[in-house]
Amino acid sequence: MNTQSTRADDILRCARSLIVRGGYNSFSYADISKVVGIRTASIHHHFPSKSDLVRVLVAQYREEASAGLAQLEQNIPDPLDQLRAYLGYWERCFADMAAPFCVxxxxxxxxxxxxxxxxxxxxxxFRRLADWLTGVFQRGAAQGRLRLSGTASADAEMFMATTHGAMLSARAYGDAKAFGAITRPLLERIAA
Amino acid sequence: MNTQSTRADDILRCARSLIVRGGYNSFSYADISKVVGIRTASIHHHFPSKSDLVRVLVAQYREEASAGLAQLEQNIPDPLDQLRAYLGYWERCFADMAAPFCVxxxxxxxxxxxxxxxxxxxxxxFRRLADWLTGVFQRGAAQGRLRLSGTASADAEMFMATTHGAMLSARAYGDAKAFGAITRPLLERIAA
DNA sequence: GACATGCTACCTACTAGTTGGTAGGTTCTC
DNA sequence: GAGAACCTACCAACTAGTAGGTAGCATGTC
Incomplete structure (x- = not known):
């Protein structure tokens, strides 16, 4: 396995931190160039077009997220604790980092x-996250740890929507704590 | 009161439909120029800078939204029905229009x-919407029409987050019906 | 060991098109 | 005739992307 940090990785990392601030049209190759210390033409060598760059970036983000969810699955037996850990991850992101958001x-x-x-x-x-959450709600309901208000799938979609909306609210209010303030009661409500 | 459609209104209307597709950096004066049939320089006559244009656009959007909420308040006595009407408005937006989203x-x-x-x-x-929702939840709880799971304010924030997140999901899935599918169970859950 | 080949990573220099914005003149309307 | 609305004609900066070249390193081959 290749663990060394390559230039392409630097570019991806930088692009992610830029894209997370304002989306696809909010950054340019020139922005990356300044941070990474490479000419814009050289970025094109690694990623022929901007859509290539962002496609790879999102694919990589998906893999990381998927691995993260798999790890929650492995290390945390209780479904409610899994949801707690998932929200906790994002809460820490908001607390620590400058401009956190789900890409x-x-x-x-x-x-x-x-x-x-x-x-x-x-x-x-979105599909992957919704599928995982659906599984968590199914197991949680079966184990009597979570109280479903509809189908597992419907509850999962609602949970995901609330999480994403809480990110928007945190940004809108300019208050990192808002994310936790909105999502913590969510957990309390679904705990059996 | 001035009800005639002015050029500035045309520009604002067009800019809104453009901004709703992909945000601040996804449209240009040239885009507006093509649709409205006016030169970009003339748009600068009405709105000296892009930030002026968008600031006025959002301010106008806020006024409309505020007026809409006031009308719900006036025409619909029941708090639960008010929430229903609010979500119904957005559900109709997703059903009818090409690219709906809360600006x-x-x-x-x-x-x-x-x-x-x-x-x-x-x-x-965000503040205005959260305040209105808080009021609705307060009255709903007092009248025994809504079941609070936390404070009225916390429930209101969660309701707003879920609504915004449902908009994101609808876009992500490319499925207008997803908005209603996520928000309808939300109503059922909070109905007393 | 010398040398050709080929590849990766990067560069300079450039392009065409777009961006938001300005200067100054014309036309329409009250 | 004053002012609003709109125009043409610009501008500098920036956009993604291309062309063509170079340096370094790993091959294989004589």
């Missing part, structure tokens, strides 16, 4: 102006 | 790259 939640809003192949990746992330 | 929900995600005066307007919309 895909941000890009979802821009889907009508996104290159099609990027939109496909964003959609896939 | 402020979209811009909230882009706040780090937004001109400060625009961000202020976006923030004000």
């Amino acid at each position: 895909c939640a941000l890009l979802a809003g821009e889907i009508p102006v996104l290159p099609e192949d990027v939109a496909v990746e964003v959609r896939a992330h | 402020c929900a979209l811009l909230a995600g882009e706040i780090p790259v937004l001109p400060e005066d625009v961000a202020v307007e976006v923030r004000a919309h």
